[in-house]
Structure formats: C-alpha cells, structure tokens
Amino acid sequence: MNKIKAVFFDIDDTLYDSTLHAEMVRRNAIKAMIEAGLVISEEEGLEAVKEIVAEKGSNYEKHFDDLLQRFGYQSNPRIIAAGIVAYHTTKAAYLVPYPDTVPTLLELRDRGYKLGIITEGRSVKQWEKLIRLGLQHFFHAVVISEDIGQGKIGPEIFRLAAERIDIKPNQAAMVGDRLDKDIVGAKAAGMKTIQLKKGRYKEHKPRNPQEEPDYVIGNLKDLLRILK
C-alpha cells in the first residue's frame, strides 16, 4: 500500500478480545449472583443475559434487574450487587490488549504513520476501554460515534476522522473486525480496508462487493507486512 499515511482502528475485537471479555464478565457475574442466592443454573443465566443484551443493547443499565425479573424474583439489591462486583473485577482482568497490539502500534508509529480510533459506542465507555488497555496516549485522533452523532454504517464518521488528522480518506487504512461496519463504511469513504479475523464475527464472509475488504489478516502484527 503506497501513500498510506494513517491507520485507523476499531477497538472491540480489534485491539483486545472483546468477545472473551463479554463472555467472562457475564459468566462470573452469574456465578456470583448464584452464590448470593439466585437459584438458577449458570447456563440458564447466561442464556437469559444474552437475550436481554440482544433486546436492550449492551449499554442498557439494568441487565441484572431484568434477569431477576425474568426468573420471577423481586428486585434484590444483594444479588444485583454481587453481580456488579464480579462484573467490575472481571472487567479489570480481561480489559488487556492482544499480545501483539502494543508492539504493532509502536512499530507503526516508528514508521511514521498517524494512528487513530474510529469506534461506535458511548464515549465514556470507549475511553474507559482505551485507558484500561493502557492505549490512551497512542492515537492522534479518537473518533467515537456518540460524540459526533454518526454510526459506522455510512462514510461520514470515516471522512471526519481523516479530516481530524489532516489527510484525505484515500491516504488512510481502516482495520476492524466487522465487514458490515468497519469495512463497508471505510470503503465508502475511500479508505483502504483491512478485516481482522478476530472475535465473534471472524467467520463472516462478504455478502456483496461493498463488504469486500482490501486485505484480510489474522493478527494485528500482520499489518507490519502489509504496510510497507
């Protein structure tokens, strides 16, 4: 890839293992709630949480309240608090970068690339992830959908991110795990696109030309080979 001056990254399942993280925080929260008196099996609990997240979204604040309700419990602060404690403890344990994340970012900076984040979600939560990952100082621009009122479906957020570091979209590459968001949007904006096969979407295949990435990689460090 010639004339690429900047590389943008998604956060979840791109800089860290968000799929594992989500599974572990849910599993440990359910275990803790069972220990605190919720009489269900771990599998029932996980299934229910999955359904609640699918229904209400991952930024919903009352997952555990809904869970109790679903199993016929009245609001029970003790059980909910047990889930919250396990959630926070486990979150801290699993919000760590992939082993090659930091070395790859450092090498890209050494080579003179500008680095950026383009991510969907609530701003404070996405920054919290960067901080816990220890990556808060690595990027020249961090663009989050909540801040700008634009998701990743269209090209706007990608164009804006390029503007922020004073380059044209065709001087940038976008790295992400989701064909339907990272690849489609960045491609529409004119960026080079790189699918990282990690996390729950890693077996997804392009369903149309818009979803076709320029490159497919299995690990972030493969970027160092592509970006020569």
Place this chain on the structure above:
Amino acid sequence: MNKIKAVFFDIDDTLYDSTLHAEMVRRNAIKAMIEAGLVISEEEGLEAVKEIVAEKGSNYEKHFDDLLQRFGYQSNPRIIAAGIVAYHTTKAAYLVPYPDTVPTLLELRDRGYKLGIITEGRSVKQWEKLIRLGLQHFFHAVVISEDIGQGKIGPEIFRLAAERIDIKPNQAAMVGDRLDKDIVGAKAAGMKTIQLKKGRYKEHKPRNPQEEPDYVIGNLKDLLRILK
C-alpha cells in the same frame, strides 16, 4: 449490658474507613483527570468535588461532568473516563474492613449474638460495600433505608430491624459513628447505643440528651469488653 441478644452496625466509618476511602478515591480520580488533560491543581479539584458532593449528594451520577463544567470545560469523555477508572481501582483498594472488624464480628457470633446492619443509602451500593468488604455472610438481617423508604432519623428503621430478627428493640445494641443518626434513632427505638469514634464525625459531642450514647468506644473490638 444484660439481656442484649443482637448487635446492629452501621457500615460507613463503622465497619470500614469510609472517610479515608472517600478522600483517596477523590484524590486519585482528580490526579487521573489531570493526567488526562484537565488543567487544574489537585487542591482546586478536591475542593470543587467536595462542594459538588455537598450540593448534589454522594449518590449523584455526574460529579465529574459537573467538575469539568465548573472549570469551564466542555463535556470531555476522555477526562471523565480517566476519573472513573481511577475511582474504581481505588475503590477496590480501600474497601477493606478495619483490622478488628472481622475478628470482632466472629467473636460476637461465637458468643451467640445475632448481628445486623442498619444503614442509609442506595441498596445496591450498600450491598456492594458488604460484598467488597467480604462481610456479606455475617449478618442475620441487613436493613437499608432505600429498601424500606425510611432513613435513620426516626426510630422506625431500628424497630423494623429488631422485628426482622424477632427480638424487641431493648434486646439490641446499635453501633455507629453518627450521633445525629445512629444514636438518636436507635435510642428513640429503645436500643442500647454505642458511639464508635471513627471517621469524619469522631469529634462530635452530643448536643442534647437524645444524642447521648450509652457507651463510647474507640475501636470495634472494645465491644467485646462492653458486651459481657
């Protein structure tokens, strides 16, 4: 004290050092926000947080947003997230019992006393404290103001707590740090009252007979001497 069958405890500044905890989480949150780009001094920040808490209460969810606003900043998710991460990390570090809390509770149980909690606050937050302190299994009753719609000013919450473990109020002792809440209310309900001189209220003196405790102790373990 004869015929005492149960001992009730407040949580904050009674089972753990809530004053130190609050100071440390605030100080570390301010430090982290300064590291993330907030240009103020630590002392200015602490002073402002103190004012915001005094104004909005400790269960207000937007302390850091207000802080930024106070210093003329627009909403800044990165700085707020830095404060939140430091807050959670520090919270985990300082939510530990006083050195004599667990030994004293165990000895009281060994002697056949029923133990209970009577505390003001949001139910989930108070349970979260008990769980982080590792005390969630010690008590025969946990009564929290939010659950019952009653604070500690009047005798009702104390009467109800006694009922929960099937004793009369005059068969119980209440241990707490605040004369105006723990002592006044428990005394009005007919309990024996014990002021624990810990935390930010430790130099408070009774302003009237209603605030006069039956006993004053400097450490929880002194209970073992009083309750013979």
